[in-house]
Amino acid sequence: MYLEINIQDCFWSSAPSEVEKLKLQDDRDKSCPISSHNWEYWFQKWLEILKPDIPVAQNYELSLRLTGDFEIQTLNSQYRDQNQPTDVLAFATLEVNVPQPEIVDSDIQIYLGDIVISIETAFRQAAQQGHPLITELAWLAAHGFLHLLGWDHLDEESWQKMVKQQLFLLHAVGITLEGQITQDN
Numbered sequence: 036m037y038l039e040i041n042i043q044d045c046f047w048s049s050a051p052s053e054v055e056k057l058k059l060q061d062d063r064d065k066s067c068p069i070s071s072h073n074w075e076y077w078f079q080k081w082l083e084i085l086k087p088d089i090p091v092a093q094n095y096e097l098s099l100r101l102t103g104d105f106e107i108q109t110l111n112s113q114y115r116d117q118n119q120p121t122d123v124l125a126f127a128t129l130e131v132n133v134p135q136p137e138i139v140d141s142d143i144q145i146y147l148g149d150i151v152i153s154i155e156t157a158f159r160q161a162a163q164q165g166h167p168l169i170t171e172l173a174w175l176a177a178h179g180f181l182h183l184l185g186w187d188h189l190d191e192e193s194w195q196k197m198v199k200q201q202l203f204l205l206h207a208v209g210i211t212l213e214g215q216i217t218q219d220n
Contacts, residue, residue: 037079037093037094037095038075038078038079038082038094038095038096038097039094039095039096039097039144040071040074040075040078040096040097040098040099041096041097041098041099042071042074042098042099042100042101043098043099043100043101069169069172069173074099074176076208077173077176077177077208078097078099078176078180080207080208081177081180081204081207081208082095084203084204084207085184085204087184087185088185089129089145089147089184089185090129090145092143092144092145093143093144094143094144094145095144095145095146095147096144096145096146096147097146097147097148097149097150097180097183098148098149098150099149099150099151099152099176100149100150100151100152101152101154101172102151102152102153102154103153103154103155104120104153104155104156105120106151106153107120107121107122107124107151107152107153107156108120108121110124110151111124114126120153120155120156121153121156122152122153122156122157122160122175123150123151123152123153123175123176123178123179124149124150124151124179125148125149125150125151125178125179125180125182125183126148126149126150126151127147127148127182127183127184127185128146128147128148128183129145129147129148129183129184129185147183147184148183150176150179150180150182150183151179152172152175152176152179154168154172157171157172157175158171164212166212169210170205170210170212173205173208173210174201174205174212177200177201177204177205178197178201180204181197181200181201181204186200
């Protein structure tokens with residue numbers, strides 16, 4: 036089972052923003068952006084750990100777009116009727132709670148969906164939480180990935196289950212969170 040990641044790293048190639056200017060002042064975030072290899076390792080590891088209830092295929096694919104507040108606000112408004120920036124959006128392509136046929140053709144690749152992360156919002160949240168930007172980006176990526184696999188958080192109980200799962204996923208790739216994660220993340 037292999038997971039192919041299409042990374043659209045448009046944020047880092049754009050003109051310097053206020054976040055990038057602030058980032059230059061913060062030595063702990065010089066390791067960002069995260070390498071394609073790290074993103075691929077994380078998602079592959081998470082897929083292997085989770086063993087999700089999705090159609091069986093030899094290969095899976097997802098798209099990760101790193102962007103700024105302006106673009107994510109546009110998407111949030113268009114798809115969620117919330118005209119404000121957010122940290123992460125996930126657009127799943129698989130229907131959840133629908134019986135999935137078992138796929139036996141090993142040439143078939145299943146597209147899981149798109150994850151969009153606002154680097155600007157992630158940077159602010161990392162500062163608020165007191166951890167490095169790389170930790171916040173991993174946290175948001177895990178959150179978006181769980182959404183692609185059918186997880187949701189419609190109430191406090193499901194939110195707490197999702198938070199525990201995200202903590203487990205981060206720990207599995209060697210990232211620990213210090214401090215408290217709140218639902219407005």
